[in-house]
Amino acid sequence: MKFIYFLNNKLLQPYLNTFSGLSKEVWWLSLITLINRAGTMVIPFLSLYLNKSLDFSLSDVGMIMSAFGAGSVVGSWLGGKLTDKIGYYKVMVISLVLSGLLFIGLQFISTYYGIMLGIFLLLAVADMFRPAMFVALSAYSKPENKTRSVTLIRLAINLGFSAGPAIGGLIIATLGYGGLFWVDGITCIAAGFLLLKVLNPKTAKVQDNIVSQNPKSAYKDGKYIIFLVAMVLFSIAFLQYFSTMPLYYKDVHVLSEFKIGLLMGMNGLLIAVFEMPLVKWLESPKYTKTGLVAFGAVLTLISFIVLNVTAWVGVLVIGMLFMTIGEMIAFPFSNAFALKRAKQGNQGEYMALYSMAFAIAHIFGHNSGMHMVELVGFTNTWYIVSLVMVICIAILLMLKRKMRFQKIEE
Template sequence: MKTLFTKYLNTFKGLSKEVWWLALITLINRAGTMVIPFLSLYLTKDLNFTLNDVGWIMSAFGLGSVIGSWLGGKLTDKIGFYKVMVFSLLATGVLFVALQFLTTFVSFCIGILLVMLIADMFRPAMFVALSAYSKPENKTRSVTLIRLAINLGFSAGPAIGGIIITTLSYGGLFWVDGITCILAALVLINVLNPKTTKTLDDVNTSNPRSAYSDTAFLIFLGAMVLFGIVFLQYFSTMPLYYKDAHLLTELEIGMLLGMNGFLIFVFEMPLIKWLETSRFTKSGLMIFGAILTGLSFIILNLTTWVGVLVIGMLLATLGEMIAFPFSNAFAMDRAKKGNQGEYMALYSISFSIAHIFGHNAGMRMVDGLGFDNTWYLITVLAACCILLLVILQQFLKAKKRFI
């Protein structure tokens, strides 16, 4: 047991202290994002919005994310990642607290768009910071450490969120979200000031390449949009499925979602460390992750046994553990060829676009077709994602042969 634990700890060795600070900041920030998994329940239960209303609100959520990611990438290339991250965290904290006071459909649409615009300016800046503070050989594990922080926060967040809703109300979640964002900003200001930290992988390209002219990257982005639409169902339509089709309570839903984050926290780093030394390519691993995620939906239609929810979550978790770190590492590798902020902004935007269409389409499909037919259609989208990733894999192989 001691040897196993030592090997587990060794998977974290070699990462810079700045990456560890980034992980802590992300943990503090994400521990408070307990509003997001419960947002669809809050909107339908507390504000009495229809599923169509919720779909449009989620689209506003995604649109704000697209604008914020694009703006964050532009500002990162112009003024640097540090200033963008500090502003984003501080302003998001204030806006999250204010969001609870918006109770009409139009005001909540505007409010959630503004919150996500400011909040998602952080993402491209953080990715560029992560790349700068990581040695080239450690980038995938650095990404994985950040994801561990995110998922540790998510594992605690939904569980605590379920308790807060049960004992207090949904309003308390907005306060926690806002306060944790501000706390994360204060930590960032104190430990990652550019005057006291040093970068390990400065990328200075004299003639930077536009991400829009990178064919392989554009194919990759298309696949990530589809993967995002599929995966994001776990944060919009899936909680409704748990509650309406299987009659789970908010606390049980929070525990089930929390299991996802806990498993990632325990198993993802050793898994990534092992896969990094395997013969598999990043594109091949992304394909496998997408296959597992697609399977997590189709099995829900095979039985009404409540245990299938756990099996589905396990498949989705394993798919996520493989697909996300290697897709992120793939994007950072391509970003070395051009403007890093632009590349990482587009990577973030691919998931923001998924937010625009994924939540809305999912809600409308559930409302019009029911859960079973929705899961069939989501599985088809997963298959399209896999096809695009196969095309990317073949494109990269062909290009390599002609170099």
């Protein structure tokens, strides 16, 4: 009984308390995001589908994946523009339903240029959702809860990405790739109809109605642009953990696919369990958001440096731990910084640029990492990535100092 009391009062209840105070609309938005992310299960299998089922060469697959990234950039930009013009609610519904139809239609295209155009259009429509979702999140959250609301959305995204590939593999084994496209499409459309039902403007309660009389263009916000440059650099380095790092695990440390899966799965598990309590603990006036993002970047930098310190296989776990903690700090507070900055201008435009920073990193991050490994090897690649992180940290600290000098606490 003492153990049960300890488990409930000392561990479970404090953990659950970190989720308290969030509006029901934020919870609905998180559920819709979870369905949407789990529904995009075709994405992890896309290169395999193109290479094995449609017999495209690896260079063709690389070009198609570049179209994937370009579509993401265009979608993020377009989503921000439309959000400022017609509102986040309509943009989210249009994005979910249309992307569902495009997922279903993509399976019927088999030509190289047709697939390239189809994937570009699919991502352009699907990623309209992101800036609109961030603006909705800001509206449905009280000012003091915005960072934790972002963290809940990140939890939904991580759970969706964790469940998606597993479900996708099962669907491919039983129904083939055609079934995967159908399920992807249907889940996106279902998420759209759920959004229509539970977040209709007539019933949803807005917690923070932000109206700017003289909206500022995000493109003219110098400090915000500097911040986004740092986030592009951070993301290029961070993405190495999902492209070049698995190759490093296999080629240098000779890990099996199962062990690589466990190591990568540790990232999602730690985020699911610890990110919300960590964010709640760090939400304090004594910490600035730029300072916390810089600290997260420092931990991510260490995760790359330790890989070159020793050949001991245990360093892989240490590196993953540093990266995961860095991610848990940097991403929620960078998002919160963007949301707060967006209050003074066109919210959709601000959040579109924030989403585009990650889309741009996707275009360059994977390719640059693969080329560096091929040209200079893994050891030198980690040194180069570490240098990128040093520049990122320097930019963030410069921005923090500049804002403190001007007495802007962000």
